[in-house]
Amino acid sequence: MRNSFVTTVRIHGRNADRIAVLVNPGFPPAAAMLKDAEEAAAAIRRRLVALRASTESELEPAFATLVREQAGALMIAAGNEAHHVVT
Numbered sequence: 001m002r003n004s005f006v007t008t009v010r011i012h013g014r015n016a017d018r019i020a021v022l023v024n025p026g027f028p029p030a031a032a033m034l035k036d037a038e039e040a041a042a043a044i045r046r047r048l049v050a051l052r053a054s055t056e057s058e059l060e061p062a063f064a065t066l067v068r069e070q071a072g073a074l075m076i077a078a079g080n081e082a083h084h085v086v087t
Contacts, residue, residue, distance in 0.1 A: 020069065021074075
C-alpha cells in the first residue's frame, strides 16, 4: 500500500500544501493506510488531513473539515488502494 500512497501523493499533491485522505475507519486496513499516507505526505513536506467516515451521516462533517483545513487535494482510500484523487 505504501508505494501507492507515495506515488499518489507525489503526483497529485505536489501543488497542495495540505492533502486530505478519506478513509472508512471500519475497514481493517484503514489505520495502516493513514500511516502510509502520513509518511508519504511528510516525505514531500505536506500536511495530511485525515478524514474518517464509515456512514453517510459522517460524510458531511468530514467534508466540512476538508473545507475548514483548506486541503488542496483529496485522496479517497477505497479498498486496499488510494485510487480516487480530486485536486
